[in-house]
Amino acid sequence: MRRQFLYSVLVTATLIGVIDHAGVVAAQRPPPIIPATPLNASTTAELTGLPATSAQFTRLDLRVVTDGRALNPYDPAHADLTLDVTLPSGTTLSVPAFWMVDYAADGTPADAGGWHVRFTPTEPGTYSMMPRIGAVRGRERTLTVTASDAPGFITRSRTSPRFFADSRGRTFIPIGPNIAWSTGNVLADYERWFDRLAASGGTYARVWMASWAFGIEWRDTGLGDYSARQRQAWLLDRVLELAQARGIHLELCLINHGAFSETTNPEWKDNPYNAANGGPLAKPGQFVTDARARALFRQRVRYIAARYAAFTSVFAWEWWNEENFTPIPEAELRPWLTEMSTYMKSLDPYGHPISTSFSGGAAAATWRDGSVDFAQAHLYTARDLSLELVSLARQFQESAPDKPVLLAELGFSAGSGGDPLLERIHFHTGLWAPLFVGFAGPGSYWWWDSLIDPQNFWPDYAPLAAFLKDSAIATLRPVTARSSRPDVTARVLRSDTYALAWLVSDVYSTSGVQRMQTDALLDGTFKEGEPPVFPQRRTDLSIRGLRDGPYTARWFDPQTGHWLAGQAVTVIGGGLTLPSPTFTRDLALRVDPR
Incomplete structure (x- = not known):
């Protein structure tokens, strides 16, 4: 599995040394032993x-x-x-x-x-x-x-609690992938990635403070002394500045599961909390219950908040990535989350949202706790994504009522290298479908360095950003709508005065492409390497529940980002039926009051 392989490579690098800003491995220093001596003779x-x-x-x-x-x-x-x-x-x-x-600037101490x-x-x-x-x-x-007109910080929306908003009250939609780390020249990589993301309307990325990336405490530091990781801390400063200059907001994941796992992407043997390395813990599962471990981690939290909370480019704090891959049971995790979130909020006057994550995660009892401000899902599947997301969204409606839910990791599979056409359809569907079933943003794809960047998927973000610009999406909820054709599925968000719709052909999906390929094999028209020709579709879309009156309806092409036909329409009796233009893959609609 590619994810496992890359973790292994990076963890091996940390055994030898610490990857610096240019991707070079620097020699480790033995962990210092620091006595508890206070600041002496301070008079000024x-x-x-x-x-x-x-x-x-x-x-x-x-x-x-x-x-x-x-x-x-x-x-x-x-x-x-x-x-x-x-x-x-x-x-x-x-x-x-x-x-x-x-x-x-050259990465040497100043x-x-x-x-x-x-x-x-x-x-x-x-x-x-x-x-x-x-x-x-x-x-x-x-x-x-x-006073300034700067957007300020991102928090949960006060008026639409299932969405986020900036300090001006404007809805914030996190559009972008995971960009968790760089294995090369860190600053050059992030500058290139952020430039391409911002040019396509992106606003968000998820970054890990892992041992091989921006972590400030590991085997080369010992516990509670971050002097050996000041270069990593400085690199994260620079990455946050790069993001801020481009209007991108970063979700910072503070702990990756491997650091406290002996089975999944295991790094426990190199963790400074491990008693074998001089730490206080005999087993990784004790991390959330041991008083000394909690105190040491609170110290790290204080440093992270003091150094990074003032950046408006920090979107959110995420305690764990996929915590269920550690031996820590959720029942013991939840009091720890309450303690750490309370402490973080006491240090962070800007109200950055706080969350955590699990593999899957829809049924987690944690989402109802006040210790987390939003819920997160991780989904790796080769099945039809639109249908999978409907089921996932329904689960989160039960486990995370009235909180934003993000699809924070998404992939065609847990390893890269899938069918290029199916991967592209999966990526595109992962952008458009989540919002229309109740998520607070599009899916955040995982393979930034092996798929999105080398195959230049960045422009795919632009149509969604253009479609959502100045929309009233935070006031809308998913509703049932009717497509007159069974080969076209309609997803609709609506209030009583606005509506957004996304129509998708039945063959623009994993199973749909596979059916077309099977039919082509049977009738002798299949040609290896040639993409399928998607048939033309059209339908009549019916939306109920709009307030009577005049509206403007505008069709939009999600593939090209172009606005298509627009027309003045009138809602009578709460209903609106519109014939769609002809399309082959998917189509979007925006209905605004006049």
Whole structure:
């Protein structure tokens, strides 16, 4: 299985050393043993780098200069530096500082490290800021923030809880694939991937903080000291900046299942939490119940929040990838999720949504908990995707009522290298079908480095982004609609004043192509290597439940991204029936009030 093979290669690399920003393996350092010595003789704390004015939602990267020293500046028990901030509204925040080694553009250290505070003002007006180290308080400084039209942070929508929205209340649809890691030149790869995604209207990617990628704690660091992984932390800074410049928002997955698994993509033998490596745990399943392990992970959470939460390009925190592949039972996981999510929210004043994931995941009891803000599904199947998603969406309606649900991993199979035509149909269907059965975004495909990029699937995102632009999708729900032809399936989202529809031919699917190929073999017309010719389709689409009155109906080609025929229509008696243009694969419709 390709996924297993790649994990094995990357884990082997981490046994030898750490993959740096250019894909080169750097030599490991033995894990340090750090005694619990607090920041000593600290008598001053001076905030530097603060401008007189700034704009709303512009991230500030500030420094705190102190005469104190800590043996382990990554441990708040040694050095607990914070910035006390009073907002114009009167709300007070305690923003954690973090120790950081900066790097030059060529990936070499640019300094010996220093204290930083990152803060993004979310409201206009005058702020007051004061650094604090225990009882030592620095001089109070002020900042004037001007209003801006920047979108700000992504959170759950206040008006449509099954969707996301930016700080302006505008619906956010996460359009994009997994781009979990790079095995080459990290920054060059992410710049290329993000450029291509953004050019096609993409807004989202999912990134892993795995040991071979952006993880800050592994066998080469020991526990609680991230000095050996400052280059990885700096790389993630740069990736978040690349994303922010292109309007892309990243879901950061903090733990991959292999780190705590002995059976599936196993990395447990190299995990610093393992007692064999000096850690506190005899078995990986103890991670969520052992008090020392929880305290050490809370320390990591504090560092991650302090360093990255102020980026508007952070979409969400994801605790685990496919946690069910670890020996941790869900009943023991849920209290851990509650503890960690509560702690993260105390550190993150921007309200980034929080989730986790399972392989499959629709029936997980976790989704009803307040510890997660949205649910996620992972689906690898060669079956007809449109039908599979209907069943999956119904399960999530039961397990995650009134929460957004994302199809966060999707693939034609758990390994790459499938039939190119069927893979392309699967990819396209995975973009369009999920939204029309109740998901909060399109499917996020997995094979970014072996399929999407080398075969240039990036332009496939553009038609969906164009179709959804300025739509009222967050106010719509899936409803039953009627197609006059049995060879055309209709999926419809509707409120009482808007409607979106997606029509798909019965042969534009895995089973449909296979039926056409079988028929061609039987009648002697099959030619190896030639794509099938999809027959023309048309239907009459009937939508019920619209408010009477005048509307504009516009047809759209999901394959090309072109708007087709548009017409003025009138709804009488709550019903609308429209004849479709002729099409061969799929067709979309948008009905807006006039």
